[in-house]
Amino acid sequence: MSTEFQGGVLAELTRNGLVESIHSGHLIMLNADGSVYKTKGNADLPIFPRSSVKCIQASAMVRNGLKLEPRLLALVEASHSGAAMHQEAVLEILKGAGLQESDLQCSLDKPLGDAERIAWGEKPATRLAMNCSGKHAGMLATCVVNGWDTKTYLSADHPLQVAVLAEIESLAGAKVANKTFDGCGAPLFALTTRELANAIRNITISKNPVHVEVMNAARAFPEMVAGEGRLTTRTMQSVPGLFMKEGAEAVEVASMSDGRTLVFKISDGSWRAFGAIMHAALLEWGITTTEEALNVYGGANIVGGMRAVL
Numbered sequence: 001m002s003t004e005f006q007g008g009v010l011a012e013l014t015r016n017g018l019v020e021s022i023h024s025g026h027l028i029m030l031n032a033d034g035s036v037y038k039t040k041g042n043a044d045l046p047i048f049p050r051s052s053v054k055c056i057q058a059s060a061m062v063r064n065g066l067k068l069e070p071r072l073l074a075l076v077e078a079s080h081s082g083a084a085m086h087q088e089a090v091l092e093i094l095k096g097a098g099l100q101e102s103d104l105q106c107s108l109d110k111p112l113g114d115a116e117r118i119a120w121g122e123k124p125a126t127r128l129a130m131n132c133s134g135k136h137a138g139m140l141a142t143c144v145v146n147g148w149d150t151k152t153y154l155s156a157d158h159p160l161q162v163a164v165l166a167e168i169e170s171l172a173g174a175k176v177a178n179k180t181f182d183g184c185g186a187p188l189f190a191l192t193t194r195e196l197a198n199a200i201r202n203i204t205i206s207k208n209p210v211h212v213e214v215m216n217a218a219r220a221f222p223e224m225v226a227g228e229g230r231l232t233t234r235t236m237q238s239v240p241g242l243f244m245k246e247g248a249e250a251v252e253v254a255s256m257s258d259g260r261t262l263v264f265k266i267s268d269g270s271w272r273a274f275g276a277i278m279h280a281a282l283l284e285w286g287i288t289t290t291e292e293a294l295n296v297y298g299g300a301n302i303v304g305g306m307r308a309v310l
Contacts, residue, residue, distance in 0.1 A: 004042060004045065005045065005267055006024045006025075006041075006267050007024045007025045007026040007027075007040065007041025007042060007045075007265075007267055008024060008025070008026070008027070008040035008041040009022050009023070009024050009040075009309045010023055010024060010025050010027055010040060010041075010264060010266060010273065010277055010308065010309060010310070011023040011266075011273035011276050011277055011306055011307065011308050011309060012306070012307055012309055013294075013296060013304065013305070013306050014296065014304040014305065014306075014307065015296050015298075015303055015304040016298075016303050016304060017304070018304075020296070020304070023266050023267075023268060023270060023272075023273040024041070024266070024267050024268070025040075025041055025250070025264055025265050025266040025267045025268075026039075026040065026041030026042055026043060026045060026047070026193045026264065026265050026267070027039065027040040027041060027043075027193070027262075027263070027264035027265075027277075027310070028040075028043045028193050028194055028197045028262075028263050028264075029197075029260075029261070029262050029281065029284070030197050030198075030201055030259070030260065030261040030262075031259075031260060032256075032258040032259040032260050033259065034198070034201060034259065037260075037284075038284075038310065039194075040310070041193075041267075043192060043193045043194040043197075044192045044193075044194055045192060045193070046177035046178060046190040046191065046192050047190060047191070047192065047193060047196075047251065047265045048178070048180070048182075048188055048189075048190050048247075048249070048251075049189075049190075049191055049196050049247055049251055049253075050182060050183075050188070050247030050248040050249060050251050051079045051131075051132065051182075051245065051246065051247040051248060051251075052196070052200075052245050052246060052247035052251045052252065052253040052263075053168060053189075053196070053199070053247075053253075054076070054077045054078065054079070054135055054245060055077045055200075055203060055214050055215065055218060055243070055245060056164070056167050056168050056171055056199060056203060057076075057077075057135060057139075057164050057167070057168075057186075058073065058076045058077045058135070058138060058214050059167050059171075059203065059210050059211055059214045060160070060163045060164040060166070060167040061076065061138050061139065061141075061142040061160075062210045062213060062214060063163070063167065063210045064142050064145070064146060064160070064163055065142060065145035065146060066138055066141055066142045066145060067145075068093065068096075068138070068141070070213075070216065070217040070220050070221060071089065071217075071220075071221050071224060072089055072092060072093055072134075072224075073138075073213070073214065073217040074217040074218050074220065074221035074222075074224035074225050075089045075090065075093070075134035075137075075138075075221075075224045075225075076093070076134050076135055076137070076138030077134075077135070077214065077217070077218050077225055077245070078131070078134045078135070078224055078225045078226065079112060079131040079132065079225075079226065079245075079246065079247075079248075080112070080113075080131050080133075080134055080224065080225075080226065080227055081111055081112050081113025081115075081116045081131070081226060081227025081228065081230060082110070082111025082112055082113055082116045082117070082120070082129045082130075082131060082227075083111070083113060083116050083227055083228065085223075085224075086133075086134065086224065086227065087128050087129060087133070089134065089224065090104075090128055090133045090134050090137045091128070093134070093137035093138060093141055094137050094140065094141070096141065097137075097140060097141035097144040097145075098144065099137075099140055099141070099144065099150070101126075101127065101128050103140055103150060104127040104128065104133055104136050104137065104140070105127070105136065105153070105154055105185060106127050106130045106132050106133055106135075106136040106184045106185055106186075107127070107130055107132075107183060107184055107185055108124075108125040108126060108127055108130065109125045109126075109127075109129060109130035109131065110123075110125045110129055111129050111131075112131040112227075113227045113228070113229070113230065114229070115228070115229065116227070130184065131184075132182075132183075132184035132186070134224075135184070135186070136184065136186070139153050139154075139160055139186070140153060142160055143160055146159065146160075148160060154181075154185050154186055154187070156179065156187045161186075161187045164187065165179075165187070165189060168189055168191070168199065171198070171199040171202045171203050172191055172195040172196065172198055172199040172202075173195070173198055173199075173202070174191065174192075174195045174198075176189035176190055176191060177190040177191065177192070178190035182248075183248060193263045193264070193265055196253065196263050197253075197261045197262075197263040200243075200253045200254075200255050200261050200263065201255060201259050201261040203215060204243060204255040204256075204257065204259055204261065205257075205258075205259045215243055218236075218243055218245075219236065219241070219242070219243060222236035222237050223237075225244075225245065226246075231246070231274055231275055231278065231292065232244050232245065232246055235278060235282075235289060238289055238290070239282065239287055239289060241256050241257040241258075242254060242255075242256060242287075243255050243256075243257075244278075246271070246274065248269075249265075249269040250265060250266035250267075250268070250269045250270055250271055250274070251263075251264075251265050252264050252265075252274060252277070252278070254278065254281070256285065260285055262278075262281050264277060272294060272306065273294075273306055273308070274292075275291075275292020275293075275294065275306075276291075276292060276294065276306045276307055276308045277308045277310070278292065279291050279292050279308070280307075280308035280310050281308075281310060284310065293305060293306075294306035
């Protein structure tokens with residue numbers, strides 16, 4: 001199993017022309033019509049998509065009555081940096097539902113963004129600062145709309161979570177392979193990278209008003225989906241029509257409005273090759289972005305760097 005899980009080489013770190021380290025994993029790229037353009041590793045090995053499926057979770061909420069302006073809906077789909085604008089927006093969602101910060105049941109954490117975490121300093125972790133607090137606020141607000149219990153909203157058999165599972169399986173066109181809980185405390189479901197790619201492509205090209213609303217919100221407010229300086233936000237801002245969302249343990253999904261879709265999972269859980277892989281994948285779609293250089297230094301001189309192997 002361990003050898004199979006490693007997958008194919010997706011990126012190499014070089015020093016003076018010699019490969020010093022590699023990042024392996026599983027990758028699939030779909031053409032606009034849904035046919036497979038490229039795979040590496042094993043596209044049929046189940047993985048946990050982590051936060052890369054927040055747009056699907058948000059769709060289940062909107063389908064069940066959640067009504068938010070696009071800026072706030074984008075935050076429901078976010079792994080936000082924990083900036084003031086993010087935390088204040090979470091409180092807006094809660095206030096609109098007649099709730100408060102103490103109703104959140106996500107895990108305690110400090111801000112995810114590097115600058116935000118440094119600025120946070122030694123203050124204790126909070127649920128509001130946790131990067132999934134927008135999703136949890138959306139879940140709670142959906143419960144209020146439907147009269148569902150807000151104390152047990154993270155239980156796998158809660159009506160909200162049953163609806164989320166149905167949305168995921170419907171878009172993926174497959175039954176999930178494993179059911180557990182994510183780091184934030186919400187139910188988490190395993191899919192293969194192929195099934196995840198199908199789900200992201202399907203929600204991207206869908207004409208269903210729920211899906212259109214969710215995807216348009218993320219594209220319109222990429223600063224809410226991640227945060228200032230983050231790869232997701234910068235790339236979405238620079239590429240019209242791009243949707244992009246990362247997940248913990250090095251999962252990435254991306255799609256263009258015409259249905260072209262990219263999904264990859266890096267087996268060692270490291271995010272450091274994300275920029276190189278995204279830059280290379282977008283180039284294969286004919287889209288040029290500013291290269292996300294990860295340089296290797298010999299003293300003050302650049303002697304190598306990270307490169308994608310697609």
